[in-house]
Amino acid sequence: MSRGRKLFGHDRGLGVRWVVGADEAGRGCLAGPLVAGAVLFDLERIGPREVRALGALDDSKRHTAEERERLFGVVLRIAVRVVAVSRCVEGLDGRGLHVTNLEALSTAAGRVARPGALCLIDGFRVPDNGHEQRAVVGGDGRSAAIAAASIVAKVTRDRFMHRAAQRLPHWGFDQHMGYGTPAHQDAIRTHGVSELHRRSFRSVAYEGLLEPAAS
Template structure:
């Protein structure tokens, strides 16, 4: 079992750009826990102390254009980038928390070189073969986690763009699967698709209405 601990962070950490003593550090974050549709995506990033990337920040405070630019820089300049995805079927079978932890495990496993330790945004960590710590608000205070948040967000947005092509009535290219008024109205009008998470209450209700009308 991996060693884990929870750490609250309120300022930028000393190892912002460095691998730190004792080996490489990977930052891990996810995108897509809350939406009603689409997969949950996690990313793991090991930054290079010799190639700092200006502008890296929590993906939520960046514009789409900034995220796209930084996504390309991270892939070009980081020591390693790994991405893990948990499908809608896995979300419904495991629950969203366990599916998110599974996506994080897959992201770390996808790194081209294993890190000595892992820092994960939030207050929970997946089971990993190396020490890991949860960093509250890590996406705003630890650059490797912030970089992971950008990679996860851009990757998931692209997957949702693909779903928009398959199901253009739902507006996945705009709300990204979140339960907006537009999305809920589309669920009522067009019904539930295979891209929807049936374990989420608004989808359950729409599916019940859909089956009742059949």
């Protein structure tokens, strides 16, 4: 049995026709936005051909960038609705990561949901958006809808970080996507923090670097 078929089996087992999945990318980064993705699947319109097309569907972290890009296109073709909600660094610093994350997930799920849909949220219960919801721990590896949302969120955010790397080349955002890798921390020590860095995060790489460096 393919991985995608197993994940769709989970969603069909819920006994509903309309399934929303929502997941985020970038929660643990030192720099860049948080992006929440959401998809709406009509399980009555997903047959063997669609399941085969998404046979490799899984948690976005288990795929290469090339595989995610391919799956992103398939998700756009098969899902009824797809949305990505981005929350900027200023908002993350001002409102806090956790609150912003829950709000973004709720908003994304609400934008694709339709009456009668069940919203599956990866790992969290989120603020009410008028639709039934369920938190699924490890959902990006259990639910087809959440796995598809994780692909949407990750691809959308990675594309943003690649564009940011062209504008702010000193920090290598196209290599680490804003995560706190050793190379990224070295770049911060050398060049300071950029406009995309989250000032509210506590990191040893930020010591003495309170002002943005010139790009």
